[in-house]
Amino acid sequence: MSKAAIIGGGVIGGGWAARFLLNGWDVAVFDPDPQAERKIGEVLSNARRALPALYDRALPPEGRLTFHADMTEAVAGADWIQESVPETLALKHRILPTIQAAASPDAVIGSSTSGFKPSELNGPGTRAIVAHPFNPVYLLPLVELVGDPATCARAAEILRGIGMYPLIVRKEIDAHIADRLLEAIWREALWLVKDGIATTEEIDESIRMGFGIRWAQMGLFETYRIAGGEAGMAHFMAQFGPALSWPWTRLMDVPEFNDELVDLIADQSDAQSGHLSIRELERLRDDNVVGMIRALKRTSSGAGGVVCAHEERLAAPSERDGLPITAMRQVPVSWTDYNSHMNETHYLEAASQATDRFMEMIGADAAYIASGRSYFTVENHIRYLDEVHAGDRLTITTQVLAGQGKRLHLFHRLWRGDDTLAATVETMLLHTDLSTRRTSEPDAAVSERLAGWVASHAGRAADGAGRFVGQPAGM
Ligand SMILES: NC(=O)C1=CN([C@@H]2O[C@H](COP(=O)(O)OP(=O)(O)OC[C@H]3O[C@@H](n4cnc5c(N)ncnc54)[C@H](O)[C@@H]3O)[C@@H](O)[C@H]2O)C=CC1
Numbered sequence: 001m002s003k004a005a006i007i008g009g010g011v012i013g014g015g016w017a018a019r020f021l022l023n024g025w026d027v028a029v030f031d032p033d034p035q036a037e038r039k040i041g042e043v044l045s046n047a048r049r050a051l052p053a054l055y056d057r058a059l060p061p062e063g064r065l066t067f068h069a070d071m072t073e074a075v076a077g078a079d080w081i082q083e084s085v086p087e088t089l090a091l092k093h094r095i096l097p098t099i100q101a102a103a104s105p106d107a108v109i110g111s112s113t114s115g116f117k118p119s120e121l122n123g124p125g126t127r128a129i130v131a132h133p134f135n136p137v138y139l140l141p142l143v144e145l146v147g148d149p150a151t152c153a154r155a156a157e158i159l160r161g162i163g164m165y166p167l168i169v170r171k172e173i174d175a176h177i178a179d180r181l182l183e184a185i186w187r188e189a190l191w192l193v194k195d196g197i198a199t200t201e202e203i204d205e206s207i208r209m210g211f212g213i214r215w216a217q218m219g220l221f222e223t224y225r226i227a228g229g230e231a232g233m234a235h236f237m238a239q240f241g242p243a244l245s246w247p248w249t250r251l252m253d254v255p256e257f258n259d260e261l262v263d264l265i266a267d268q269s270d271a272q273s274g275h276l277s278i279r280e281l282e283r284l285r286d287d288n289v290v291g292m293i294r295a296l297k298r299t300s301s302g303a304g305g306v307v308c309a310h311e312e313r314l315a316a317p318s319e320r321d322g323l324p325i326t327a328m329r330q331v332p333v334s335w336t337d338y339n340s341h342m343n344e345t346h347y348l349e350a351a352s353q354a355t356d357r358f359m360e361m362i363g364a365d366a367a368y369i370a371s372g373r374s375y376f377t378v379e380n381h382i383r384y385l386d387e388v389h390a391g392d393r394l395t396i397t398t399q400v401l402a403g404q405g406k407r408l409h410l411f412h413r414l415w416r417g418d419d420t421l422a423a424t425v426e427t428m429l430l431h432t433d434l435s436t437r438r439t440s441e442p443d444a445a446v447s448e449r450l451a452g453w454v455a456s457h458a459g460r461a462a463d464g465a466g467r468f469v470g471q472p473a474g475m
């Protein structure tokens, strides 16, 4: 079991704790704030409802969370130590030598700093790298890594293992890459509010109704390439380049940071969002982010591509009761309904995932389908046996009832994490030629693999198979 030590458990430390914990790491937290345990508990309960919802496979079982009054005790034996104390260089200079002294020689020591360079953070004898994440750390994959190349390479591999996207910054620079970009927008936004051009709410609308949606899927340069039309990037630059010297920007100048500016922004922000608590806003943000990343999974773009790659790495047991496990996943909140349990449609969605996996197992995989052959479902019978709730782990086994010629007859069992049989889904499929859309014989290799499964499941009981709707119990 791997262990992470989180030094400073505020907004970002809490997010790191959740990211590691929900990916099966043990997590030890040191934070002198007496409220730290409560705050991390609240962040964790938001993370538990959001992170598994990105995945169509189950995450590993959660690790163990401990809180420590002594920093060296938290750090002892950790494979990854993440410093997330406030953004003050003097404080980081006090903390890092203590971490270094207690750390295992090969532990990665990361700092969440938004802006300090490794050469500023490290003094004699400390060897921290920058591992700068984005809020919410448990959902957003990006981590900027800055520092010693060998340590960054090792850190990158660990971060991929917990579903993150490490971006190694080629040369250290104040505020790394993303925060330099964010700072430019932040500065311009502050000017617009201070000068009475726009309110905080209007600026937020200008982002979320337009370019904010674009950026999640293609970033800046690819979007602008498209904006150049068929002539592409060179044309885009020729057309909009002159604006660089027009009065479109005040980026070289910053508004004076004083109480008046803080009050102006804070008052408008309260008017805009003060009717929701921070935890409510976090849940709203998380639900939206999950929905967007799931949409990006369909084209394996951006953060969606990172989740797809991570999903491939998530190992699942292969067998239960002598039957193959064809799906293992957690139930997202979005699958539940007004009765506070998993809605009927998603029993079929989960079973359909199991059918797809079984098709892969007999060689009717993506390449086979691309070659013009597939299976079409012609009938399903679902028995809803018990309730399933958000966050429950579902394990699905698949039994082959018949598999000769064009016919493939499957019986899926949906097991809840507490070993309760929650549903069975009986599915009949017919092999189909995708060019004629008519049934056809599978190819010899698929038939042969299927025959192997038929033989190994022959004679097994399948309680509940072959039932019809309305059939009295016990019949
Ligand atoms: N808030 C954000 O959006 C982001 C912040 N960061 C960086 O993460 C770091 C932490 O920022 P936040 O989490 O926002 O701050 P925060 O104020 O929410 O949390 C800081 C935590 O550190 C604790 N702390 C204070 N002194 C400590 C000490 N001596 N030892 C251990 N813990 C101590 C505090 O009790 C608090 O819980 C900063 O370096 C910041 O630049 C990075 C990415 C985003």
Ligand SMILES: C[N+](C)(C)CC(=O)CC(=O)[O-]
Residues within 6 Å of the ligand: 114, 133, 134, 135, 179, 182
């Ligand atoms: C405002 N901030 C500089 C602390 C922001 C970050 O560092 C990253 C983020 O999550 O936006």
